[in-house]
Amino acid sequence: MTVRDAVFPPGRQALYEKNRYSAAVRANGLLFVSGQVGSREDGSPEPDIEQQMRLAFEQLNAVLAAGGCSFSDVVDVTLYLVDPEKHLDTLWKVLPDYWGPAPYPALTGVGVTWLYGFQFEIKVTAVLPATQPAHAS
Template sequence: MRDVIFPNKGQASYEKFGYSAAVKSGGFLFVSGQVGTDEVGAPIRMPSEQFDVAFANLGEVLNAAGCGFDDIVDVTSFHVNMYEYFDDFAAAKQKVFPKAPFPNWTAVGVVNLALPDLFLEIKAIARLQQV
C-alpha cells in the first residue's frame, strides 16, 4: 500500500511532470527530489538562496506527512557545478542539520538537472512517526 503526499504550497512541477512529492510506504516516507524553485516553478537565481529554498521545499513535504528533518534517515543530493557551490550548499545544509546525529548522505555531481539554472536537487527517505 502507498499513500501520496503533497505539501500545502504546491510546486508547479508535480502536475506538469506527473509525479508525487512523496509516497508513504512500509513505515517510511520517500520524498521525490526537491529543488530551489518558486511557486510557479522558476529556479531561484542565487545559488545560496536556491539551496535554502530547496531545503525549505523539502521541509514542506516532510511537514505535510507529519515528519521533520530529524526523521530523515537517508539523503541523496545531486549537484551541478558541485565544487563551485559546495560551500554555499554546506551552509544551507548546516541550517537544517546543525548537529549530530546526521542522516547518511550521498552527494553526486551531475552535468545538469531537469531545468536550466538548477544547481541542486535533494531526495530523502524519512521514517514515519508511529501513531
C-alpha cells in the first residue's frame, strides 16, 4: 500500500481540513497537487479573473514549495476554466509570469460550467527532486 504523505502550505491547512482533502500528496517520487483556485484568505473567490488566476498560481507555488518542489519540477498540468472563450486571452497573459522557460510541462485544458464560484483552477503533478527525502516535511 502506498503511504500518503500529506503536504500543506503554511497558514492554509484549516481550509483543506474543512473540505477534507490534502493540498498535495507525496508518493512514489511524485507530488500530486490538488486543484488550486484564486481564493482570498477566507477561502472566497477573488472576483477579478486575472487576479484570481494569479492567486491560484501563487497558492500553487506555495504548495509546491511546501512539498519540496518548484514549478520547474512540474511535468503535468490540468487547467479548468469556466467560459474559456471569454477568459482564455487572460490566461495566456498570466501564464508566462509563472510557467518558466521551455520545455513546458504536458498540458490539458478543460472548459467547465462550474467551479464552486471560481473561474479558474490549476492541478499539477511534479517530480520530487532527487535530493528531496520522500517523507520530509
